[in-house]
Amino acid sequence: MSDKIKKKLKLKVSAISEGTVIDHIPSENLFKVISILELDKTTNMITFGANLDSEQQGSKAIIKVSNQFFANDDINRIALIAPNAKLNIIRDYEVVEKKVVEVPDQVIGIVKCFNPKCITNNEDVLTSFKVTSKSPLALKCKYCEKITHQHQMVIK
């Protein structure tokens, strides 16, 4: 792809004056990120693009939300599905702060317990895990006490 077209594509996801840009989201998880951060409920202006070329990860998605800033605890909730996501905090068109996501110590909701005999897979119970290892990820279910490993992880 030529630089010219790349630039055009970039412009399609237009710059914002105040707000947050979340970059390097895996394209396939864009809508899950939107849902976890409850951006589907926001009244702020939001633009996003998916399947954009990325030098790092092949294909990426990007979200720009005007006039909205996230607490670290909130943003870390996307760490499981967008571990390389980078946040740019924008004030008056300038990047004033960069943040990376970090796997939290506790994961509530988001992930399914891998154990089919766990109560959370049989009744309407919000999942809750203690993170016992961040890399590779290992989540200990608060209910059945079994450990869900990274390769078994299914996002709700």
Place this chain on the structure above:
Amino acid sequence: MKKDLISITDYSKEEYLRIMELAADFEQNPNQKLLEGKVVASLFFEPSTRTRLSFETAINRLGGRIIGFSDSNSSSVTKGETLHDTIRMVSNYADLIVMRHPLEGSARYASEVSSVPIINAGDGANQHPTQTLLDMYSIMKTQGRLDNINIFMVGDLKYGRTVHSLLMALSQFENPIFNFIAPDELQMPEEYKIYLREKGIRFFEHREFTDIISEADIVYMTRVQKERFSDPIEYEQVKNVYILRNSMLANTKPNMRILHPLPRVNEIHTDVDKNEKAYYFDQALNGVFAREAIIAHTLSLK
């Protein structure tokens, strides 16, 4: 705050010792009307005759009244009621809920829904803490201590929840030594070995069940279950290797006792039953005293 017993790790070492003390007291004097005027719900979503009768005996000896069911066919579960709704309803009626459920994590979830304390009488393959406390009481009674116990765990160490919980509990005491005897397919899971290594607790793994038990204070037998094996030939090969026979007890220590959570199939030969080191039937009786102690502790009756 209400005091539930869901997982063996919910209790501190001090609480384990408190239960031992209370159980000894109830053994001396089993009929103490501490539950007079109280209603205890006994909710068995799957049948478990031994555990249920032991609990209900304990409740009766404490003078409490029992409501409940002994399997989910005689409850509104058959009409599709959720665990959430059953527990919400019953916690309005009773002062304490004892529950057994086939799903793992069901007891923890019930404790979040219930306004009264929950005692977990087994949630699937996950936890069965009252069994562990009665095992500990049996060890305390026969050895006079919970420190410095050399224990041999034999049979299905992979899926056996009783051995996992007992391992966690005994690890809170001084200087335990664990010996694991299991076929390749049923080895103690790595997570428990990591736990022991981190705590600097000695353990040894063996494949053969021979006279190595001469050092044991406790031999804890479990059932090797046929359904655990993917290959029936492997089951046939190992099922007779892990049988305890009276002839194997000749060189064991005089204080050694054999425990088994029961029911047994063939892993303890009946010729062991008459040996004074066979303790599994007394162990089952200890269950009533241990459960009286757990109920009294849970409701702060003593």
